[in-house]
Amino acid sequence: MYMSPVCAALIVCGVLLRHSYLFQDVLYVLDKIKRRRFALKCMQTNYSILDRFLELVKTQPQKTLIYFTDEMFTYRDADVLSNRAARAFLQAGCVKEGDTVALFLGNQPMFLWLWLGLLKIGCPGALLNSNIRSKSLLHCLNCSGATTLVAAEDLLDAVKEVLPHLHEQQITIFILADRCETAGVESFIDKMNQASSEPIPKELRSHVTMQSPAAYIYTSGTTG
Numbered sequence: 001m002y003m004s005p006v007c008a009a010l011i012v013c014g015v016l017l018r019h020s021y022l023f024q025d026v027l028y029v030l031d032k033i034k035r036r037r038f039a040l041k042c043m044q045t046n047y048s049i050l051d052r053f054l055e056l057v058k059t060q061p062q063k064t065l066i067y068f069t070d071e072m073f074t075y076r077d078a079d080v081l082s083n084r085a086a087r088a089f090l091q092a093g094c095v096k097e098g099d100t101v102a103l104f105l106g107n108q109p110m111f112l113w114l115w116l117g118l119l120k121i122g123c124p125g126a127l128l129n130s131n132i133r134s135k136s137l138l139h140c141l142n143c144s145g146a147t148t149l150v151a152a153e154d155l156l157d158a159v160k161e162v163l164p165h166l167h168e169q170q171i172t173i174f175i176l177a178d179r180c181e182t183a184g185v186e187s188f189i190d191k192m193n194q195a196s197s198e199p200i201p202k203e204l205r206s207h208v209t210m211q212s213p214a215a216y217i218y219t220s221g222t223t224g
Contacts, residue, residue: 046209050119054079068109078112080197085117087195088188089148090204094172097122097207100144100216104137104159105152106130110176114150115215122205124213133158138165144216146171150188153177159185 041047053075056063061076073081089095101118103125105111115125126144128137130152137158141149149166151159153176159166160182166173167184174188 048119048208048210049214050116050205053116066109066112071109073109078116079199081109081113081192082116082120083197083200084192084195085113086120086200087198088191089117089123090121091195092172092174092186092191094148095121095123097204099123099148100126100146101148101150102126102128102141102144102146103150104128104130104155105150105176106154108152110152119214120200120205122208122212124215126216127218129218130155134161138162140218141166141169141171148172148174150174150176156180156182156185 057075057079061079062074064072065075065078066073089101095101095118101114101123103111103114115127118125126140126146128140132140147170149159149171151173156175159173159175163173163182163184173185175182175185176189177187178190178193180187
């Protein structure tokens with residue numbers, strides 16, 4: 001006996017409506033299948049969080065990405081500023097693909113510009129808790145293997161506390177300021193402002209795969 005697709009669909013809908021939990025289970029399974037296919041596609045093409053961000057920059061450049069206090073930043077703004085951050089790192093000559101850069105700053109948009117900039121040149125960021133000091137700070141830096149440290153201007157005193165140890169480990173240190181008079185510490189904002197905002201060539205992160213770290217995130221218990 002032949003049953004039209006419409007009749008079959010109506011019967012299925014009727015069954016699902018009578019058994020609401022079954023309907024939810026079907027939706028859950030379909031969603032899992034969709035996510036699984038997407039994950040496999042990402043693994044096969046090395047599709048990363050940066051690739052997703054760059055897609056959104058193209059499709060919705062003027063859409064708001066961040067509201068911070070009284071400031072607003074679009075996807076396009078984030079792309080431009082992270083390009084400048086990436087080029088500032090490259091022009092400083094201390095960062096190359098695969099190097100870990102420690103970010104020591106609080107909750108501010110610059111955090112995102114720096115991290116995206118690092119991803120664009122194939123470098124993971126070590127995201128340090130802005131409250132750690134002294135031995136805890138050194139411990140996290142040592143664990144990450146970071147060769148460069150970028151710190152907020154208001155955390156300069158915390159950096160000074162461990163400066164001899166940082167110099168001993170040959171860690172390059174930047175402060176998020178236009179200028180810095182502390183010996184052995186360079187300013188970064190001026191370098192970033194002077195850098196080009198042109199897109200970063202994908203070749204600079206050509207060795208990044210799905211297994212490459214994007215960030216090292218320290219939990220509250222990391223320092224002991």
